[in-house]
Amino acid sequence: MSFGRRFAFATIASAALLLGFCGVAQAQDCVPGAPGLGDAYYPTYGNGGYNVSHYDLDVAYDPATDRLDGDASVRATATESLCSFDLDLVGLDVRRVEVDGKRARWSRSGQELIITPKRPLQKGRRFEVEVRYGGVPVEFVLPGFGIRTGFMATPDGATVAGQPEVAASWFPVNDHPLDKASYSFAVTVPDGYEVVANGFLRGRDHRGHRTTWEWEASEPMASYLATIDIGSWDVHQWQTASGLPVYDTVDSAITGGLRAVIDSSLARQGEILTLLSDAFGPYPFSTTGGIVDNQDDLFFALETQTRPVYSKYFWLDQNGNPVNGDSVVVHELAHQWFGDDVALARWQDIWLNEGFATYAEWLWAEHEFGVTPAEIFQEIYDAIPADSPLWTVVIGDPGVDLLFDGAVYVRGAMTLQALRNEVGDDAFWAIIRGWASSKSRGNGTTPEFIALAERVSGQQLDDLFTAWLFTPAKPALSPALSMSRVTGERHAATWLQDVQRRLSQGRY
Ligand code: ARG
Ligand code: ZN
Numbered sequence: 001m002s003f004g005r006r007f008a009f010a011t012i013a014s015a016a017l018l019l020g021f022c023g024v025a026q027a028q029d030c031v032p033g034a035p036g037l038g039d040a041y042y043p044t045y046g047n048g049g050y051n052v053s054h055y056d057l058d059v060a061y062d063p064a065t066d067r068l069d070g071d072a073s074v075r076a077t078a079t080e081s082l083c084s085f086d087l088d089l090v091g092l093d094v095r096r097v098e099v100d101g102k103r104a105r106w107s108r109s110g111q112e113l114i115i116t117p118k119r120p121l122q123k124g125r126r127f128e129v130e131v132r133y134g135g136v137p138v139e140f141v142l143p144g145f146g147i148r149t150g151f152m153a154t155p156d157g158a159t160v161a162g163q164p165e166v167a168a169s170w171f172p173v174n175d176h177p178l179d180k181a182s183y184s185f186a187v188t189v190p191d192g193y194e195v196v197a198n199g200f201l202r203g204r205d206h207r208g209h210r211t212t213w214e215w216e217a218s219e220p221m222a223s224y225l226a227t228i229d230i231g232s233w234d235v236h237q238w239q240t241a242s243g244l245p246v247y248d249t250v251d252s253a254i255t256g257g258l259r260a261v262i263d264s265s266l267a268r269q270g271e272i273l274t275l276l277s278d279a280f281g282p283y284p285f286s287t288t289g290g291i292v293d294n295q296d297d298l299f300f301a302l303e304t305q306t307r308p309v310y311s312k313y314f315w316l317d318q319n320g321n322p323v324n325g326d327s328v329v330v331h332e333l334a335h336q337w338f339g340d341d342v343a344l345a346r347w348q349d350i351w352l353n354e355g356f357a358t359y360a361e362w363l364w365a366e367h368e369f370g371v372t373p374a375e376i377f378q379e380i381y382d383a384i385p386a387d388s389p390l391w392t393v394v395i396g397d398p399g400v401d402l403l404f405d406g407a408v409y410v411r412g413a414m415t416l417q418a419l420r421n422e423v424g425d426d427a428f429w430a431i432i433r434g435w436a437s438s439k440s441r442g443n444g445t446t447p448e449f450i451a452l453a454e455r456v457s458g459q460q461l462d463d464l465f466t467a468w469l470f471t472p473a474k475p476a477l478s479p480a481l482s483m484s485r486v487t488g489e490r491h492a493a494t495w496l497q498d499v500q501r502r503l504s505q506g507r508y
Contacts (some may be wrong), residue, residue: 026153028295030120035084037176041400042113042164045178047086050121052077054181057171060188060210066153069134072171072449081123083372084116087131087172091138092166094172098130113172131172140165144401152293157193157230161302163404164347167223177445178344185215187228191216196235196249197228198292198305217284217305220441221255222343227304229291234488236263240270245287251294254312256437257322261315265326266290272330274336275367276360279370281354281433284328284341284440290329301328303357321332326368327361334360337436345443350403351395351450351469355412360412362495371492377417379492380410380499386474390503396446396469406503416470422464422467434481 033049036042056073074087090111097106099117106115109124113131121127137151140162149162151170155192162167167173174181184202187195191209199217217226233249240246245384248266269288291309301310310332315325338356393407395415403406408482420428431453435444438452450465467475 008451022260023091030081031082032114033080033082033400035086035109035114036110039176039177039347041403042176044163045088045168046178047088047112047174049080049082049085050078050174052076052179052181052426053176055171055173055183055226056186058181058188059170059228059297060187061158061228062190063153063157063193063230064190066136066158068137068151068170068462070132070171072129072131073325074129074131074172076125076127077119078123078456079123082117084114085121086112086114087129088175089113089131089133089155089166089172089420090168092133092135095132095134096130097132100127111168115232127432129172133172139168142300144402144403144405145299147302148297152295152298154231154293156232156251156294159229159231159291159293159297159298159309160227161304162298163302164191165223165224167226170228173223173227175223177224178345180220180222180343180441182219183217183221183226185226185228186212187215189230192232193230194233194235194249195228195230196292198226198248198307199484200245200287201247214264219305221305222340224275225303225305225340226257227307227309229293229309231293232419236266238290239471240273243405244283246270247287247289249289250292251312253294258312258315261322261324262292262310262312264373265315265324266292268326269329269333272326272364274335275363276330278416279363279429279432279435280337284336284436288333288336289485295447295459301332303332303339303353305336305340308332308335311498315506322496325364325442327364330361330364331357333375341441342436342439343443345445347403348397349444349446350398350399351408351412351415352444352446354404355395355415358409359416362417365495371411371495373417373423376495377414377421378389379496380414380433381477383496384499384503388503390499392471392472394470396465406499410499415465418464418468418477421454422445422461422471423453423459427457427459459471 033047036044039045044306054075059068059070061068088111095105097115102118104115104117139148140150142149150166152159168175185197186331188210195213197215199215203210203214234252238246285306287306289307291307298311317323324397334357337353339353340372362376365371390407390411393402393405395408395411397407410507434452434456454461
């Protein structure tokens with residue numbers, strides 16, 4: 001197909017040469033943008049040849065029909081001279097595509113929306129693509145778990161959360177964390193529905209029987225972190241002690257004891273962010289808050305930028321009784337540093353997100369109960385037998401089906417504690433803070449993290465990381481470390497039980 005298009009241009013170019021239009025011939029020196037960004041796990045996600053700077057998404061959603069109609073403007077810069085380029089779009093019908101205000105030809109192939117502008121886009125050129133589209137968004141199933149994810153219609157609106165697959169099912173996108181951009185959302189819903197999204201609420205425009213909610217997220221964001229959530233929300237706007245604006249939304253159908261424990265966790269966000277910024281460096285964004293829907297079949301939480309989405313089940317025990325769920329809020333807020341501000345460059349490096357966020361839960365356990373991460377590490381290490389999946393999953397390259405396996409979380413956090421044991425507290429915190437600050441607004445890979453750890457500590461750490469990240473076996477501990485005493489035993493044991501339960505469910 002790409003050969004065909006090149007060939008067509010070559011013919012036109014030589015015809016132009018014969019006619020003496022040399023300038024035109026030069027302009028035809030272009031390539032089709034790659035249909036993927038080379039991700040080993042998701043080869044067709046993302047596209048080559050351009051960088052997006054901003055998505056302006058104007059969408060109308062009708063909960064009665066589940067229909068979404070959108071007008072997306074995507075501002076980008078060509079990084080190659082492009083005869084054509086792709087956006088990712090799954091399902092949904094395309095009605096019209098314009099590039100810089102001029103109709104463009106387009107075709108579809110799998111999740112690729114292939115756009116051929118009237119004239120090639122020169123390398124370095126800024127351009128704007130406008131796509132009008134609509135339909136009922138398709139959902140995804142999380143591999144290995146079989147649970148709903150993506151743009152999920154709910155009885156009272158919609159929840160939008162998925163990792164890595166979500167964005168392409170509701171807007172045309174360069175769908176890979178490598179291409180971060182700012183976003184504005186104008187979401188139109190019928191009377192009786194309300195909308196929350198990332199960033200700041202900038203306006204509300206009521207016309208006829210519909211309201212358009214305008215949200216703006218100006219800090220660069222990976223596509224899977226974009227969320228719009230439609231429902232009937234109780235909104236709580238407040239500020240943390242340090243002055244950070246908070247916008248919390250809890251489904252108004254959540255009441256009673258469950259509501260009390262959710263509200264009490266959300267009320268601690270300021271305290272949690274203080275603990276995490278003392279550990280990791282300044283909070284990277286200008287607002288925060290949480291979104292808790294009453295959706296019965298939402299079984300995970302997601303670090304949607306500035307405003308995580310939470311399943312209500314984090315606040316319910318196995319018998320359906322309300323429980324303290326502070327640690328999931330710690331987890332998702334920790335992702336604001338590791339996952340969001342420092343995003344993955346390759347999905348295989350997922351432990352850089354989940355291991356760090358789980359380690360933050362251990363820091364919270366220390367803050368709350370006095371049990372140290374070293375003690376939690378030791379308790380788990382001693383208790384989990386060598387044949388457990390905790391040791392047989394290669395968390396540095398777990399594969400698509402095990403991307404969110406419990407082992408990635410727990411062994412990921414243990415890897416950080418093993419590093420801390422090896423290099424000592426000062427070097428460890430310098431590494432963690434150096435990672436957060438040097439990669440802020442960008443992306444990082446496991447080899448880059450290892451290189452930073454070696455540079456900061458001055459130690460050779462290949463053996464440690466090979467054992468903890470890339471070997472399907474229980475790593476050996478040096479004798480000095482395995483003797484470290486557990487003092488906060490009760491709470492370390494609580495963590496161990498939690499690990500055992502989550503490992504047995506294969507779910508985190
Ligand atoms: N990153 C999420 C977390 O905070 C996990 C999301 C897994 N679920 C999904 N649908 N991808 O742990
Ligand atoms: Zn996580």
